[in-house]
Amino acid sequence: MRKEELREQQPIVWRTLGNALRDQRYAHAYLFYGPKGTGKEAMAQLFAQSILCKERIDGFACEQCNVCRRIAEREYADYAWIDGSETSIKKSDIVRLQEMFVKTALEEDSHKIYVMNHVENATGEAMNALLKFLEEPVSGVVAILISDQLESVLPTIVSRCQCIPFHALNRQKSYAQGINVCDAYDAYLLSCAHCSGSQMQTISESEEYQHARYAFFETAQRLVRSVDDAALFLQLNGYPSKGKMTGKGSFSWFLDMMIRFVKDCAQPQITCQDVQYRSLWEQQPWEREQLIAILQILLNKKDLLRRSVNLGLLADQMMAELKEVRR
Incomplete structure (x- = not known):
């Protein structure tokens, strides 16, 4: 996401961090939180660059100098x-982070910065260790924590950070940006995640997203006919125990697509203009009670995905539970 988009879409965040950069007065820890697709990771990198950059433009990093690169x-x-x-x-x-950051700075600038993305996915032991690190701040160290799910972060960690909320982009505006850079289905799905146009383009072109999209359409086409057929596909081609694109990121997108589809199946009309997706929606065979049960299964697997899990086993478990719904 470019600086111009960040400034336009998150004006309060931009102004808050801009004031800190102007005064060169930084909190020892920040917590960027909000829905997925709101530019938290991009802003974390830009803020880190801006603290250390010697060639700032309008208060923020130039993004071109040696330090920024x-x-x-x-x-x-x-x-x-x-x-x-x-x-x-x-x-x-x-522990490794603590060992690294208690040492004398290696670079010219005395500031040392760490970013912890998806801090909600830290283990209990890691959360407690991080809390102790935050309770005993080291001079010159700036922490930037990022979370999609603030409720899953220890309240004691939240209380020790300056919390910076990120707000979702309007869905209609998101779709209008996306339809210019990707196809109808991707613009539809990613606008539901409130992504910007540039984010949609980057995400839709990524290998993990492309694999998730392939797995979704192949699985959904089989699922409306036979859960066993869908389960076999996932096991052999979708998310087998070994495979290049079977990481959590891809499976997370796959679950997002399945969740969106099930929600749409409960609606009398949908706005997605993609022919293949509309055809699936028209063929769906489930009653409302079944759709609710399926949605609960998918949301549960989304939650389990935050932990250390075997994706193949998680997919198998999901399909076994879906099979029970169809009975």
């Missing part, structure tokens, strides 16, 4: 990015 590539010595999107953040990750 190294942060973007995660090669800046006093900058760390811990990502909990694919695997749980563990206590050992926090």
Whole structure:
């Protein structure tokens, strides 16, 4: 997401962080929270760059200098990015972070910054270790925590951060941006996640999203006829135990697509103009009570995905439960 989009879509966030940059007075910890697709990760990187950049433009990072490029590539010595999107953040990750950040800064600037993406996916031990780290702040260290689910973060961690809320982009505006850069289905689905046009383009072109889309349409086409057929496809081609694109990110998108489809099946009309998707919607065989049961199963698997799980087993369990619904 470009700076111009961030400034337009998150004006309050932009102004709040801009004031901190102007005064060069930073909280020891920030918590960026809000729905997926609201630019939290992009803003975290930009804010880190802006703290360290010597060539700021209008208060924010130039994004072109050596420091900015190294942060973007995660090669800046006093900058760390811990990502909990694919695997749980563990206590050992926090311990390594502490060991790294208590040492003297290696770069010219005295600030050291770490970003913890999807902090809600930290284990209990990791949460407690992080809390202790936040309770004993190190001079010059700035923490940026990111969460899609604030309610899953320890309240004691939340209370020690300056909380920065990110608000979702209007769905109609999101769709209008997306239809110019991707096809009708992707614009429809990603506008439901309130993504911006540039985010839609990046996401829709990614391998993990493309695999999720392929798995969704193939699974849904089979599911309306036979749960066993759908289960076999997922096991062999969708999310087998071994495979290049069977990570959590892809399976998360797959579940998002399934959840959106089931919700749409409960509606008398849908706005999606994609021919293949509309055909699936017209063929769906479930009664309302079945749709509610299916939705609960999918939401449960979405929640379980936050933990360390075997995707193949999770997919098998999901299909076994869906089979019971059809009886």
